[in-house]
Amino acid sequence: MTLNLSIPIILPPSVSQGFLGNLLWTQAPYFAATFILLVICAFPLLKTQSNVLLLNPKKSIFDFLHIGPKKSFFTEADGIIKRWLSGNPVKAARINTWDGEVILVPPHMVHEVKNERRLSLSLWLRKAFHAHLPGFEGFQEGGYHHDILKSTCNNQLNKNLAKFTQPLTDEARTAVSDIFTEQTEQTPNIVARCVARVFLGEEFARNPDWIRITRDYTLAGVPVGFLLRLWPVSWRPVVQWLIPGMSKLRKMMAEARQIVEPAVEKRNKQKAAGKTGFSDSLEWFDESARGKEYDHTGVQVFLSVAAIHTSTDLVCSTLVRLAQNPEILAPLRQEIATVLDESGWEKSSLQMMKLLDSVVKESQRMKPVAIGSFWFPAHDSSKDSTIAIPSYRMWDSEFYGNPEKWDGYRFCKMREEPGHENQHQLATISVDHFGFGYGRQPCPGRFYAADLVKTILIHIVMKLPPGLVKTHLRHPT
Numbered sequence: 001m002t003l004n005l006s007i008p009i010i011l012p013p014s015v016s017q018g019f020l021g022n023l024l025w026t027q028a029p030y031f032a033a034t035f036i037l038l039v040i041c042a043f044p045l046l047k048t049q050s051n052v053l054l055l056n057p058k059k060s061i062f063d064f065l066h067i068g069p070k071k072s073f074f075t076e077a078d079g080i081i082k083r084w085l086s087g088n089p090v091k092a093a094r095i096n097t098w099d100g101e102v103i104l105v106p107p108h109m110v111h112e113v114k115n116e117r118r119l120s121l122s123l124w125l126r127k128a129f130h131a132h133l134p135g136f137e138g139f140q141e142g143g144y145h146h147d148i149l150k151s152t153c154n155n156q157l158n159k160n161l162a163k164f165t166q167p168l169t170d171e172a173r174t175a176v177s178d179i180f181t182e183q184t185e186q187t188p189n190i191v192a193r194c195v196a197r198v199f200l201g202e203e204f205a206r207n208p209d210w211i212r213i214t215r216d217y218t219l220a221g222v223p224v225g226f227l228l229r230l231w232p233v234s235w236r237p238v239v240q241w242l243i244p245g246m247s248k249l250r251k252m253m254a255e256a257r258q259i260v261e262p263a264v265e266k267r268n269k270q271k272a273a274g275k276t277g278f279s280d281s282l283e284w285f286d287e288s289a290r291g292k293e294y295d296h297t298g299v300q301v302f303l304s305v306a307a308i309h310t311s312t313d314l315v316c317s318t319l320v321r322l323a324q325n326p327e328i329l330a331p332l333r334q335e336i337a338t339v340l341d342e343s344g345w346e347k348s349s350l351q352m353m354k355l356l357d358s359v360v361k362e363s364q365r366m367k368p369v370a371i372g373s374f375w376f377p378a379h380d381s382s383k384d385s386t387i388a389i390p391s392y393r394m395w396d397s398e399f400y401g402n403p404e405k406w407d408g409y410r411f412c413k414m415r416e417e418p419g420h421e422n423q424h425q426l427a428t429i430s431v432d433h434f435g436f437g438y439g440r441q442p443c444p445g446r447f448y449a450a451d452l453v454k455t456i457l458i459h460i461v462m463k464l465p466p467g468l469v470k471t472h473l474r475h476p477t
């Protein structure tokens with residue numbers, strides 16, 4: 001018997017409605033979940049595949065949130081980039097980072113991108129430090145009002161550095177003797193006090209709450225910033241309420257406001273009463289803003305973010321190198337003592353201490369704050385791309401003899417070459433030293449940072465009796 005396929009099989013309405021009805025209502029959530037999963041799986045396949053080499057790829061196709069590459073970038077970025085560079089790449093590569101894909105440009109191409117106007121550090125800051133989320137206002141101002149910050153550094157700060165030598169050394173001297181005792185080494189506190197003294201005056205420098213907030217805000221913000229980056233951008237406004245540490249960050253911002261806002265109000269009243277001649281960052285930021293609205297507390301906190309831990313890192317890296325190379329301490333102390341005896345505490349005295357400058361620059365060369373520069377998204381690009389240039393020229397034998405060895409005299413010797421007397425100074429940026437960045441947006445605070453770091457080091461190095469140097473500057477394990 002053959003089956004007549006032309007005759008439709010008609011199920012009684014009660015059967016079909018019951019079956020489909022049950023299917024729809026009981027199975028619908030599973031269908032929906034399967035559909036969403038398929039869309040998520042298919043999404044990467046739908047994207048155009050790039051033929052540019054990808055470093056740090058994800059290991060599993062089920063790693064939808066890229067957790068694997070985010071974690072391995074955090075712990076292995078240096079090794080991954082070094083392996084790529086060891087093949088002398090002529091072309092750019094892509095690398096999965098904790099914050100999406102970044103285009104790595106080989107260091108020899110630095111000239112081709114250094115003046116690229118479409119690249120913007122402030123846009124990167126906005127993205128990397130979640131500038132839109134409450135609590136991150138201290139990072140936000142660097143992202144949205146970097147023009148105010150940059151102009152303040154370039155104009156009011158850098159042009160008046162000579163005026164700050166005395167308050168800086170006064171603060172460093174008292175901070176080192178208050179804090180850097182035989183038992184404790186609290187370099188971030190010393191730096192935070194010196195930064196506050198120059199930017200906001202003695203009252204802020206001696207306010208323990210202000211010092212605590214400006215010191216700890218970066219320490220609190222950076223890890224929660226990293227944690228948030230593990231989540232897709234669109235999830236972060238929700239996830240931020242669940243991440244431990246975010247409430248601490250918000251609390252710190254609120255506390256900072258309680259300190260800065262009354263100071264701004266007081267200043268406004270004084271100005272309304274006709275008082276003039278103020279010279280601190282409350283005034284400088286207002287001048288630089290030229291009537292533009294900005295967050296008074298946010299910019300102050302951002303300045304601390306930019307200045308305190310970067311400078312602390314350099315002071316500490318230098319102290320570590322001094323502990324590892326104690327034979328340089330005697331000539332270093334000799335140089336400092338001679339210059340201070342002959343010229344006293346002047347801006348020019350710091351410039352005369354060439355060995356000190358070289359020691360700090362060499363310590364920064366060996367361990368800069370970042371292994372890459374130019375972490376900027378191209379701002380007119382429809383695609384969200386970030387470009388980075390690894391700083392590895394700082395350890396390249398093409399530019400430095402014996403690059404893996406710390407040589408405190410290295411930059412001193414380079415400055416002895418005819419025509420190079422004014423080059424290779426701590427605050428000088430160059431294609432082979434990215435310590436303060438390079439290109440269109442290098443660190444605008446580097447001249448002040450150089451004075452700050454050297455002043456603190458002078459007080460530490462000169463304070464310690466020779467026998468105590470070993471105890472204080474413990475050799476790192």
Ligand code: HEM
Pocket residue numbers: 121122142146149150153157303306307308310311312314369370373374375434435436437438439441442443444445446448449453
């Ligand atoms: C040793 C200490 C410091 C180091 C190593 C350092 C390093 C850097 C680096 C690498 C950049 C990014 C530039 C780039 O990627 O090309 C930067 C930006 C910046 N730094 Fe520093 N910095 C230090 C101290 C300071 C200080 C003391 C200040 C404030 C007076 C400051 C203010 C800034 C600002 C405002 C920016 C953002 C510039 C912009 O948006 O264009 N920095 N710094």
